[in-house]
Amino acid sequence: MQKKYFIALALVYLGATFFTGCKKVSSREDLEKIHTMEKRANKERERLMSGQADTSLIGELGRAYIVYADNYPQAAETPEFLFRAGELYSNDLGNMERAIRTFKRNYQEYPDHETAANALFLIAYLYHNVMQNLVQAEKHYKEFLNKYPTHKMSQTAEFELSHLGKSAEEVFREFIQPDPADSDSIQ
Numbered sequence: 001m002q003k004k005y006f007i008a009l010a011l012v013y014l015g016a017t018f019f020t021g022c023k024k025v026s027s028r029e030d031l032e033k034i035h036t037m038e039k040r041a042n043k044e045r046e047r048l049m050s051g052q053a054d055t056s057l058i059g060e061l062g063r064a065y066i067v068y069a070d071n072y073p074q075a076a077e078t079p080e081f082l083f084r085a086g087e088l089y090s091n092d093l094g095n096m097e098r099a100i101r102t103f104k105r106n107y108q109e110y111p112d113h114e115t116a117a118n119a120l121f122l123i124a125y126l127y128h129n130v131m132q133n134l135v136q137a138e139k140h141y142k143e144f145l146n147k148y149p150t151h152k153m154s155q156t157a158e159f160e161l162s163h164l165g166k167s168a169e170e171v172f173r174e175f176i177q178p179d180p181a182d183s184d185s186i187q
Contacts, residue, residue, distance in 0.1 A: 030068055031077065037061045045092060055093055062088040066102070079110035083119055090122070096130050117148045121157060134164050 041061040044054060065085035069078045083106050090099035103119040103126075110116055124140030127133045141161040145154060163171050 027072065030071070034061070034064050034068060034081070037064055041088075048092060058088055058092045062093065062098075062102075069105075073109070079106055079113035079115050082106040082110070083115040086119065086122065090126060090130075096126050100126055117144070117151050118153070120144045120147070121151075121153045124157065125160065128160055128164065138164055 037057070038061060041058050044057045048055065048058070062085045065081040065088075068075070069082050069085075072078055082102055086099045086102035086106060089095045089102060100123055103123045106113075106119040107116045107123070120140060121144050124137050124144055127140060128137035138161065141157050141164075144151075144157050145161070148154060151157075
Protein backbone atom coordinates (compact mmCIF):
# COMPACT_ATOMS: atom_id res chain seq x y z
CA MET A 1 0.00 0.00 0.00
CA GLN A 2 2.80 2.39 0.92
CA LYS A 3 4.59 1.59 -2.33
CA LYS A 4 1.48 2.44 -4.42
CA TYR A 5 1.10 5.72 -2.50
CA PHE A 6 4.74 6.60 -3.20
CA ILE A 7 4.40 5.80 -6.92
CA ALA A 8 1.20 7.86 -7.20
CA LEU A 9 2.86 10.78 -5.42
CA ALA A 10 5.89 10.53 -7.71
CA LEU A 11 3.66 10.55 -10.80
CA VAL A 12 1.78 13.62 -9.56
CA TYR A 13 5.09 15.39 -8.89
CA LEU A 14 6.49 14.47 -12.33
CA GLY A 15 3.27 15.56 -14.04
CA ALA A 16 3.26 18.89 -12.22
CA THR A 17 6.92 19.42 -13.05
CA PHE A 18 6.32 18.59 -16.71
CA PHE A 19 3.33 20.88 -17.14
CA THR A 20 4.78 23.83 -15.26
CA GLY A 21 8.08 23.33 -17.05
CA CYS A 22 6.35 23.73 -20.42
CA LYS A 23 5.77 27.41 -19.77
CA LYS A 24 9.25 28.89 -19.78
CA VAL A 25 10.08 32.09 -17.99
CA SER A 26 12.33 33.03 -20.90
CA SER A 27 14.28 31.56 -23.76
CA ARG A 28 17.99 31.93 -24.31
CA GLU A 29 17.45 31.46 -28.04
CA ASP A 30 14.84 34.23 -28.21
CA LEU A 31 17.07 36.54 -26.15
CA GLU A 32 20.00 35.90 -28.49
CA LYS A 33 17.81 36.70 -31.51
CA ILE A 34 16.75 39.97 -29.92
CA HIS A 35 20.35 40.92 -29.06
CA THR A 36 21.40 40.22 -32.64
CA MET A 37 18.50 42.30 -33.93
CA GLU A 38 19.41 45.11 -31.53
CA LYS A 39 22.94 45.30 -32.95
CA ARG A 40 21.65 45.48 -36.52
CA ALA A 41 18.88 47.93 -35.60
CA ASN A 42 21.32 50.22 -33.77
CA LYS A 43 23.31 50.57 -36.99
CA GLU A 44 20.08 51.51 -38.78
CA ARG A 45 19.22 53.97 -36.01
CA GLU A 46 22.57 55.69 -36.62
CA ARG A 47 21.76 55.88 -40.32
CA LEU A 48 18.30 57.22 -39.43
CA MET A 49 19.97 60.38 -38.14
CA SER A 50 21.27 61.04 -41.64
CA GLY A 51 17.93 60.17 -43.23
CA GLN A 52 19.22 57.04 -44.98
CA ALA A 53 17.85 54.26 -42.81
CA ASP A 54 15.60 51.36 -43.60
CA THR A 55 13.13 51.53 -40.72
CA SER A 56 11.76 48.04 -41.39
CA LEU A 57 14.49 46.49 -39.24
CA ILE A 58 13.70 48.91 -36.41
CA GLY A 59 10.01 47.99 -36.67
CA GLU A 60 10.93 44.32 -36.67
CA LEU A 61 12.86 44.81 -33.43
CA GLY A 62 9.87 46.58 -31.86
CA ARG A 63 7.64 43.67 -32.83
CA ALA A 64 10.21 41.17 -31.47
CA TYR A 65 10.14 42.97 -28.11
CA ILE A 66 6.32 42.72 -28.04
CA VAL A 67 6.31 39.05 -29.04
CA TYR A 68 8.86 38.31 -26.32
CA ALA A 69 6.64 40.09 -23.77
CA ASP A 70 3.63 38.09 -24.98
CA ASN A 71 5.51 34.79 -24.77
CA TYR A 72 7.43 35.45 -21.54
CA PRO A 73 5.45 37.86 -19.36
CA GLN A 74 7.31 36.70 -16.23
CA ALA A 75 10.81 37.16 -17.69
CA ALA A 76 13.01 39.74 -16.01
CA GLU A 77 13.70 41.42 -19.37
CA THR A 78 10.06 41.88 -20.35
CA PRO A 79 9.36 45.30 -18.74
CA GLU A 80 12.57 46.71 -20.21
CA PHE A 81 11.76 45.26 -23.64
CA LEU A 82 8.28 46.84 -23.55
CA PHE A 83 9.82 50.18 -22.63
CA ARG A 84 12.38 49.91 -25.43
CA ALA A 85 9.61 49.05 -27.89
CA GLY A 86 7.73 52.18 -26.82
CA GLU A 87 10.87 54.25 -27.39
CA LEU A 88 11.37 52.75 -30.85
CA TYR A 89 7.77 53.43 -31.83
CA SER A 90 7.89 57.05 -30.62
CA ASN A 91 11.47 58.13 -31.37
CA ASP A 92 12.40 56.16 -34.47
CA LEU A 93 9.15 55.19 -36.16
CA GLY A 94 6.89 58.11 -35.27
CA ASN A 95 4.00 55.82 -34.37
CA MET A 96 2.73 57.65 -31.30
CA GLU A 97 -0.45 55.64 -30.83
CA ARG A 98 1.50 52.39 -30.77
CA ALA A 99 4.12 53.96 -28.49
CA ILE A 100 1.44 55.05 -26.02
CA ARG A 101 -0.21 51.60 -26.08
CA THR A 102 3.16 49.98 -25.41
CA PHE A 103 4.09 52.39 -22.61
CA LYS A 104 0.64 51.83 -21.06
CA ARG A 105 1.18 48.09 -21.15
CA ASN A 106 4.56 48.55 -19.48
CA TYR A 107 3.10 50.78 -16.78
CA GLN A 108 -0.03 48.71 -16.14
CA GLU A 109 1.45 45.21 -16.25
CA TYR A 110 4.69 46.04 -14.41
CA PRO A 111 3.78 48.92 -12.05
CA ASP A 112 6.60 48.13 -9.64
CA HIS A 113 9.35 47.94 -12.25
CA GLU A 114 11.74 50.88 -12.58
CA THR A 115 10.49 51.57 -16.13
CA ALA A 116 6.87 52.10 -15.03
CA ALA A 117 7.29 55.70 -13.84
CA ASN A 118 9.14 56.73 -17.00
CA ALA A 119 6.54 54.97 -19.15
CA LEU A 120 3.71 56.90 -17.44
CA PHE A 121 5.58 60.20 -17.80
CA LEU A 122 6.17 59.53 -21.51
CA ILE A 123 2.50 58.74 -22.05
CA ALA A 124 1.60 62.18 -20.67
CA TYR A 125 4.45 63.86 -22.56
CA LEU A 126 3.46 62.34 -25.91
CA TYR A 127 -0.19 63.24 -25.41
CA HIS A 128 0.83 66.80 -24.57
CA ASN A 129 3.70 67.65 -26.87
CA VAL A 130 3.16 65.42 -29.87
CA MET A 131 -0.53 64.59 -30.07
CA GLN A 132 -1.81 67.83 -28.46
CA ASN A 133 -4.43 65.86 -26.53
CA LEU A 134 -4.55 68.11 -23.48
CA VAL A 135 -7.26 66.13 -21.68
CA GLN A 136 -5.25 62.90 -21.78
CA ALA A 137 -2.01 64.77 -21.04
CA GLU A 138 -3.49 66.38 -17.93
CA LYS A 139 -4.95 63.08 -16.74
CA HIS A 140 -1.62 61.26 -17.09
CA TYR A 141 0.55 64.06 -15.65
CA LYS A 142 -1.72 64.15 -12.58
CA GLU A 143 -1.60 60.36 -12.28
CA PHE A 144 2.20 60.51 -12.53
CA LEU A 145 2.47 63.20 -9.85
CA ASN A 146 0.04 61.35 -7.59
CA LYS A 147 1.86 58.04 -7.91
CA TYR A 148 5.46 59.31 -8.11
CA PRO A 149 5.64 62.66 -6.27
CA THR A 150 9.37 62.35 -5.56
CA HIS A 151 10.47 60.93 -8.92
CA LYS A 152 13.28 62.75 -10.72
CA MET A 153 10.78 63.77 -13.44
CA SER A 154 8.15 65.14 -11.04
CA GLN A 155 9.32 68.77 -11.41
CA THR A 156 9.21 68.40 -15.17
CA ALA A 157 5.71 66.92 -14.94
CA GLU A 158 4.59 69.87 -12.77
CA PHE A 159 6.09 72.30 -15.29
CA GLU A 160 4.41 70.54 -18.23
CA LEU A 161 1.09 70.43 -16.38
CA SER A 162 1.24 74.14 -15.54
CA HIS A 163 1.91 74.99 -19.20
CA LEU A 164 -0.72 72.80 -20.86
CA GLY A 165 -2.10 74.44 -23.97
CA LYS A 166 0.58 77.12 -24.15
CA SER A 167 2.84 77.44 -27.16
CA ALA A 168 6.59 77.28 -26.78
CA GLU A 169 6.67 81.00 -27.54
CA GLU A 170 4.22 81.75 -24.69
CA VAL A 171 6.27 79.68 -22.25
CA PHE A 172 9.46 81.42 -23.38
CA ARG A 173 7.87 84.85 -22.92
CA GLU A 174 6.96 83.93 -19.33
CA PHE A 175 10.64 83.40 -18.60
CA ILE A 176 11.98 86.56 -20.21
CA GLN A 177 9.17 88.91 -19.16
CA PRO A 178 8.58 88.89 -15.41
CA ASP A 179 5.02 89.00 -14.18
CA PRO A 180 4.13 92.62 -13.28
CA ALA A 181 2.47 91.43 -10.10
CA ASP A 182 5.83 90.04 -8.95
CA SER A 183 7.59 93.39 -9.48
CA ASP A 184 4.98 95.24 -7.35
CA SER A 185 5.81 93.11 -4.37
CA ILE A 186 9.54 93.90 -4.70
CA GLN A 187 9.11 97.68 -4.33
